[in-house]
Amino acid sequence: MASELSAGLRTWRTRRRVSQLELAIRAGTTQRHVSFIESGRSAPGRDMIIRLAESLQVPLRERNQLLVAGGYAPAYDETPYGAPGLGAIRTALEAILEGHRPYPAVVVDRNGNLVLANQAFHILTADVDDRLLTAPINIPRLLLDPAGLAPRIVNFAQWSWHVIDALAREAAQNPSPGADALIHELTALVPPRPAPDHLGLAVPLHLRSPHGDLHLITTLTRFGTAIDVTVSELRMEAFLPADEPTASALRGLDRTMLQPVEV
Structure with a gap:
């Protein structure tokens, strides 16, 4: 397990393009100590693992893995999104998404799967194939699949690569299961x-x-200060108007939504 910890820390340091000396300064230790840890000659304590991981901006899920590899219990809880313990987080996210109306906004997990969306986003996707709206709903796939929004994207050739390049950058910085397969797809x-x-x-x-x-x-x-794995992996993507005609159209859509439905 010690070798797994050493290799893991070395991999994250290389990924972040940080020297042993710079990491040592960030973590409040010496370059010699960092070198010994990466070579397996020194077994770091729990606090040192956390300090090194934090200095390298290692995601919380992977910090737990490093701790386990070092022989310690995970430090960060992973609470299911629907659990009572995240009730305040859910309420806050719903309020934020509601506050973005009339503009579309979504909350996704680390794999780009939909967690929450406001009504404005659902209106944009009203004519999308049901296959793409069956959980788990993957937002990049929803955008680029021919049965999704792709046929309606005028600048598809440019914007599709904007999406794929963003996924590739995220995968390079914070790898996640399935990321490479999704990018290939x-x-x-x-x-x-x-x-x-x-x-x-x-x-x-x-x-x-x-x-x-x-x-x-x-x-x-x-979330900049999350201490729960689930919360730390959430991100909100908002679609904002780039011009006044778009803003006006979205406001019109919002007013239409608020009109009572005759029965």
Whole structure:
């Protein structure tokens, strides 16, 4: 197990492109100690493992794995999202999503699977194939699959690679089971990569809708101080209007939602 811990810490340090000296300074120890730990010549205590992992911004799930490899119990709980213990978190997330109306917003887990969405997002996906709306609903797949939103994305060739590149960056920094398989699956669904001068990170989503063309930019929000594995892996993605016509169209959709339905 000690060798697994040594290899794990070394892998995370290499992934973060941090030298042994820099890691030692961050963690409040010496380069010699870090070197001994990575070579298996020194067995770090529980607190040192946590300090090293925190200094390397290792995700909480993987921090627990490092602790177990070092012979210690996990330090971070993993509470099911629907459990009573996360009731306050769920309430807060629902309020945040509601506050984003009339703009679409979702909360997803580390694999991009839908956890929560506001009504504005559900309206955008109203004509999506039921296959893609069956749990677990994967948002990248929903966006890029031909039976999903893909046929309505005007700038699909550019925006699809924006999505795939973001997934690849996340997988490189914080690997998760199935990430590579999902990237491979989605890559097979999209056109060849555009010329190098495409907008990359700045690509907006140009989406056709029954209420006119929508131009949307996306924002990503994470919990910065989570101490529960489940909460730490949640992220909120909001789709915001890139121009006034889009904002107006989304406000109109929201007013339509609020109208009483005649029976």
